[in-house]
Structures are given as structure tokens and as C-alpha cells.
Amino acid sequence: MAEEMRIVLRNYGKIDPLNIDEYIAAGGYKALEKAKGMNKIDLIEEVKKSNLRGRGGAGFNCGQKWFFAYQTNADQKYVVCNADEGEPGTYKDRLIMQGDPQSVLEGMAVCGYAIGANKGFIYCRGEYPYVVDILNQAIDQAKAKGVLGDFDIEVRMGAGAYVCGEETALIESIEGHRGEPRFKPPFPGVEGLWGKPTIINNVETFANIPVIVDKGGDWYAAIGAPSYPGTKVLTLTGDVNNKTFFEVPTSTTIREVVYGLGGGVAGGKKFKAVQIGGTSGGFIPESLLDTAISFDAMSAIGATLGSGAVFVMDESRDMVDVVSKITKFFEHESCGKCAPCREGTARMNELVGKIKGGKGSAADIALLKKLGGVMSIACLCGLGQAAPAPVLTTIGHFAADYEDKLV
Amino acid sequence: MSYKEIIAKYAEVPGGIIEAFHAVEKELSFLPEEAIAEAARVFKVPAAEAFGVASFYSMFSTKARGKNVIRLCESAPCHVAGAAEVVAAIEKELGIRMGESTNDGLFALEFTECVGQCQATPVITINSKPYLDVTPAIIPNILAEYK
Ligand SMILES: Cc1cc2nc3c(=O)[nH]c(=O)nc-3n(C[C@H](O)[C@H](O)[C@H](O)COP(=O)(O)O)c2cc1C
Ligand code: SF4
Ligand code: FES
Numbered sequence: 177m178a179e180e181m182r183i184v185l186r187n188y189g190k191i192d193p194l195n196i197d198e199y200i201a202a203g204g205y206k207a208l209e210k211a212k213g214m215n216k217i218d219l220i221e222e223v224k225k226s227n228l229r230g231r232g233g234a235g236f237n238c239g240q241k242w243f244f245a246y247q248t249n250a251d252q253k254y255v256v257c258n259a260d261e262g263e264p265g266t267y268k269d270r271l272i273m274q275g276d277p278q279s280v281l282e283g284m285a286v287c288g289y290a291i292g293a294n295k296g297f298i299y300c301r302g303e304y305p306y307v308v309d310i311l312n313q314a315i316d317q318a319k320a321k322g323v324l325g326d327f328d329i330e331v332r333m334g335a336g337a338y339v340c341g342e343e344t345a346l347i348e349s350i351e352g353h354r355g356e357p358r359f360k361p362p363f364p365g366v367e368g369l370w371g372k373p374t375i376i377n378n379v380e381t382f383a384n385i386p387v388i389v390d391k392g393g394d395w396y397a398a399i400g401a402p403s404y405p406g407t408k409v410l411t412l413t414g415d416v417n418n419k420t421f422f423e424v425p426t427s428t429t430i431r432e433v434v435y436g437l438g439g440g441v442a443g444g445k446k447f448k449a450v451q452i453g454g455t456s457g458g459f460i461p462e463s464l465l466d467t468a469i470s471f472d473a474m475s476a477i478g479a480t481l482g483s484g485a486v487f488v489m490d491e492s493r494d495m496v497d498v499v500s501k502i503t504k505f506f507e508h509e510s511c512g513k514c515a516p517c518r519e520g521t522a523r524m525n526e527l528v529g530k531i532k533g534g535k536g537s538a539a540d541i542a543l544l545k546k547l548g549g550v551m552s553i554a555c556l557c558g559l560g561q562a563a564p565a566p567v568l569t570t571i572g573h574f575a576a577d578y579e580d581k582l583v
Numbered sequence: 584m585s586y587k588e589i590i591a592k593y594a595e596v597p598g599g600i601i602e603a604f605h606a607v608e609k610e611l612s613f614l615p616e617e618a619i620a621e622a623a624r625v626f627k628v629p630a631a632e633a634f635g636v637a638s639f640y641s642m643f644s645t646k647a648r649g650k651n652v653i654r655l656c657e658s659a660p661c662h663v664a665g666a667a668e669v670v671a672a673i674e675k676e677l678g679i680r681m682g683e684s685t686n687d688g689l690f691a692l693e694f695t696e697c698v699g700q701c702q703a704t705p706v707i708t709i710n711s712k713p714y715l716d717v718t719p720a721i722i723p724n725i726l727a728e729y730k
Binding site: 262263264265266267270301302303304305306333336337349351352353354355413414415419421451455485487493498502505509511 | 636639641657660
């Protein structure tokens with residue numbers, strides 16, 4: 177039976193998030209003090225040893241990334257917290273920032289010390305002005321207490337663009353431009369915000385840092401799945417009894433999440449599919465529910481862990497109807513910089529709409545598959561590359577929903 | 584405060600044009616052409632670039648719209664929870680369609696993607712304030728708060 181384990185949400189609901197004294201009384205800012213007493217390279221080694229991998233979706237080794245920025249010489253470096261949280265069905269970063277904002281600030285300050293940066297930005301999505309208020313109050317309190325030392329943090333707001341969660345688009349947006357992704361390399365760790373070495377990590381990644389510094393990399397590496405250790409905060413939506421959030425070790429299976437913590441499918445109906453990781457995640461059928469939610473186990477079944485959104489659908493749901501909302505989303509959110517995505521997302525939405533309207537043929541399904549294959553390799557950024565996944569996985573696992581509608 | 588005064592407050596913020604646009608929208612509900620041109624001057628970018636920024640982000644409107652902006656989430660979790668019925672109820676209550684504003688200038692009605700309150704779908708926001716587990720029946724009460 178799956179059980180919760182709270183690392184990231186260690187203080188959630190237990191302390192007053194707007195009272196820094198309660199965070200400190202709960203052990204807060206001890207890790208930053210400990211980190212500052214360490215050699216920078218030893219600190220980075222400890223984070224590497226924990227094998228903490230980014231919680232923003234790409235799963236890159238956090239300590240490894242920090243090492244790149246540490247190595248690069250520059251007069252100025254930056255730490256950026258990605259709080260854009262645009263994946264539909266995801267609200268875990270909001271929970272962390274609303275419930276324990278100081279843990280994010282502390283994680284960023286540890287990173288700042290490790291790579292040699294004295295300036296941090298939190299890029300918070302424009303839909304969360306009430307979170308921006310909390311963050312600003314938390315920063316004011318931390319400054320007043322002097323706990324951040326010479327590390328300064330500023331909050332910047334997005335303005336409603338999913339693509340700005342992509343790290344280089346996010347940088348463009350902080351710089352005051354349209355949020356269009358940059359070509360990589362150079363990677364942000366070498367040339368990022370205003371051309372300076374920049375570490376970008378997700379909110380949940382930063383919230384893990386103080387605990388890792390405090391308890392050590394070995395302790396963390398032993399939790400959950402060895403290749404993607406630790407916990408993951410999941411948010412459950414759709415046709416599930418417990419539409420709420422859970423933090424679980426990464427070795428937990430999808431079945432345990434949906435049927436254990438999630439309480440099973442709502443209304444006594446039968447399970448049909450679950451989409452994990454947000455709108456760009458693959459759809460998963462009943463037969464694959466015993467897969468662990470860890471990054472690599474999910475990749476192995478052609479799905480993703482992504483943001484940790486868990487969207488459950490019961491037997492009454494038509495996959496083509498759900499997917500039509502998703503293809504519309506991608507057409508709308510494509511930034512238009514590269515042709516395979518600009519054109520591809522539009523054509524994909526058109527083809528799915530045609531099938532949904534009862535006008536599609538088997539040739540249209542073949543075309544969707546071909547188009548999806550091209551997009552997943554030819555698009556410039558992760559948005560276009562991942563956009564075909566919901567279409568391709570539903571064609572793969574739920575072909576009948578498409579075939580029923582063909583002329 | 585005039586848009587000029589608002590924008591001037593952000594003049595020293597590197598990359599502050601987006602923050603400035605947010606502040607102008609808070610006051611006027613949209614970005615008038617003159618305000619975008621003023622921002623271009625203050626942030627020393629070509630006018631085309633300032634318009635490019637204003638038109639890129641979905642929270643910014645370059646067209647006049649109602650004072651209270653109602654946004655309705657149409658992402659998949661809200662969709663399966665019955666967002667379409669909520670759309671119909673708001674359209675009926677206000678006598679406008681999605682994408683329009685009321686004649687009295689009080690409300691604008693728009694779609695949005697997920698606003699990160701998915702624990703209680705369907706969700707609408709008014710001036711970014713979330714309303715959870717929305718049903719057609721409670722729409723009149725919610726809107727009355729803004730009348
Ligand atoms: C279209 C797109 C949207 C993304 N949205 C987010 C987001 O909302 N939050 C986030 O942390 N990472 C997002 N990412 C991933 C970031 O590019 C980046 O990998 C991440 O912030 C790195 O932090 P991490 O290593 O701690 O995960 C997105 C990527 C793409 C391609
Ligand atoms: S893949 Fe799409 S979102 Fe990414 S750069 Fe190309 S057009 Fe923009
Ligand atoms: S899906 Fe509607 S608020 Fe998240």
C-alpha cells in the first residue's frame with residue numbers, strides 16, 4: 177500500500193508560511209549555514225551524490241548542472257527559479273510556494289553560494305499574483321532577518337504563455353522580450369540571463385535542496401527509485417475520488433497512486449486511461465498501471481513523469497474528445513518561431529478535429545502518425561517535440577475511439 | 584494614475600516592460616496603443632518590439648475590454664468537469680459570447696488555459712481571483728460581487 181512521504185512539503189500546513197520565525201524554528205536556514213561552511217565543490221558533490229534530478233520535467237542531474245555554472249568564470253552569475261507552472265492539471269509549485277516559501281528561497285541561496293551568484297530571480301506565472309505577494313513578503317522577511325546574507329532575490333511575473341516555462345524562453349521573458357526559446361547551445365549554465373551563466377531550476381527542485389544539505393546526499397539517494405531518487409509531488413485530477421495532492425517516493429506505482437491514494441475511479445465507473453505529466457504526457461492504459469512513476473520507468477513505457485500531474489479518465493470518456501482539447505492547446509501555445517511546430521500543431525489540431533467531426537479517414541490517422549514523428553525530432557524546443565505524444569499514445573492504446581469515427 | 588506615470592515607475596527595472604504592462608492593465612484593463620508606444624520610448628526599444636511583447640502574452644489585451652476580466656479554464660481537467668456548461672451559464676447571464684465585453688464596460692469574458700487550481704474543477708478567475716468548483720447555479724452570485 178502506497179504511503180505519503182513528505183520532504184518537499186515537510187512544512188506544508190504545519191507552519192505559518194508568512195512567519196519566517198516558524199520556518200527557522202522548524203530547522204529552516206540551518207542548511208544554508210551548513211552549506212556556507214563547506215567548500216563549494218564539496219557542496220556540489222553532495223548534491224550530485226544525492227542524484228536529485230530536476231523536477232521541472234527534463235530530469236537533468238541537479239548537481240551536475242550546478243557544476244557547469246560553477247566552472248564558468250564570469251563577473252556575474254544568476255540563479256533563476258522556474259515558477260511558471262503552466263502544465264494543465266499541475267499546481268504543486270503553487271502549493272510549495274504558498275505553504276513554505278522560505279524553503280524555496282533557502283534552496284536558491286544554497287545554489288547561489290555553490291555557483292558564486294549573488295542575484296536570484298523567481299519567475300512566477302502571471303496567473304498567480306497572490307503567490308507573488310507571498311513570495312515578496314517572504315523575501316522581505318528573509319532580508320530583514322539577514323538570513324540570505326548578500327544573496328538578493330527578485331520576483332518577476334509571466335503574462336500567460338505556456339512556452340515561457342521552457343528555460344531559454346523564460347530568460348527572454350525576464351529580459352522583457354517575447355518568450356521565444358533560444359537555440360541551444362549555448363546552454364544557460366554558460367550563457368543565460370543577460371548573457372551570464374545562469375542556473376534555472378524548478379520550484380520543487382529548490383525545495384529539496386535544504387533537506388539534502390541537512391541530511392546528506394546518501395540519505396536522499398536511498399529514497400524511492402535509485403535512478404530518480406526522492407519523492408515527487410503529484411496532483412490528481414479528472415475522474416478520481418480524491419482530487420487532491422500527494423507527495424510519494426518515486427518508486428510508487430501508478431496503480432498505487434490512482435487506486436491507493438487516489439481512492440480509485442469516481443462514481444463506481446471503470447478506469448479507462450490516465451495521462452501523467454500534464455498536457456504533453458502520454459496516455460496510459462490499464463495494462464501499464466504497475467509502472468513506477470520514476471522518470472526512467474515512465475520513459476520506458478513511452479510516457480513521462482513531467483510535472484507530476486495525474487489526470488484520470490473513466491470508461492465514459494472519449495479519447496478523441498479529450499485529445500482535441502489538447503491539440504487546440506498546443507496550436508494556441510506554439511510560439512511560432514519554428515515551422516515544424518507552428519504548422520505541425522495547427523495541422524494536428526485540424527486533423528483531430530476532422531476525425532472528431534466524423535469526417536476523417538484511415539489516411540488521416542496515418543498522416544497524424546507521420547506528422548507526429550517528424551515534429552518530435554524536428555521542432556526547436558520541448559513544446560513542439562512533446563506535442564504529438566497525447567495523439568500518438570491514444571492512437572496506440574485507444575485506437576477504437578478513433579476508428580469508430582472514421583468515414 | 585496615468586499610464587505615463589505608471590510606466591515611468593518601472594523605467595529603471597531591467598527588462599521591466601512586462602511588469603509595466605501588468606501595472607497598466609491593472610489600471611485600465613487593457614494596453615492602449617499610446618501606452619505601448621510610451622513603453623517603447625521608456626525602455627528604449629523599437630515600437631514594433633514593444634507591440635510584439637504586448638501581443639505575445641495572452642494576459643495582455645491590445646483591444647479595449649471590460650473592467651472585470653472573467654477567464655474560464657478550458658484545459659482538459661476543467662473540460663471533463665463540465666466547463667462547457669459554465670460557459671453557457673456566464674454567456675446567458677451577461678448576454679455576451681466568449682471573447683466579448685458587456686456594453687456597460689463592466690465585464691470581459693475570455694477563455695484561458697489551466698490557472699493552477701485544478702483541485703476543484705471547473706475553475707474561473709475574475710481579475711485573477713480564482714473561483715473553485717463552479718456550477719452554472721452559482722454564476723449569478725459570483726458576478727453580483729462585481730456589479
Ligand atoms: C514547453 C515547456 C514548458 C516548460 N514548463 C516548465 C515549467 O512550467 N516549470 C518548470 O520548472 N520547467 C518547465 N520546463 C522545463 C524547463 O525548460 C527546465 O528544464 C527546468 O526548469 C529546469 O529545472 P529542473 O532541472 O529543476 O527541472 C518546460 C519545458 C518546456 C519545453
Ligand atoms: S517548438 Fe514550438 S514553441 Fe518551441 S520554438 Fe518551435 S514554434 Fe516555438
Ligand atoms: S485544469 Fe482548469 S484550473 Fe487547472
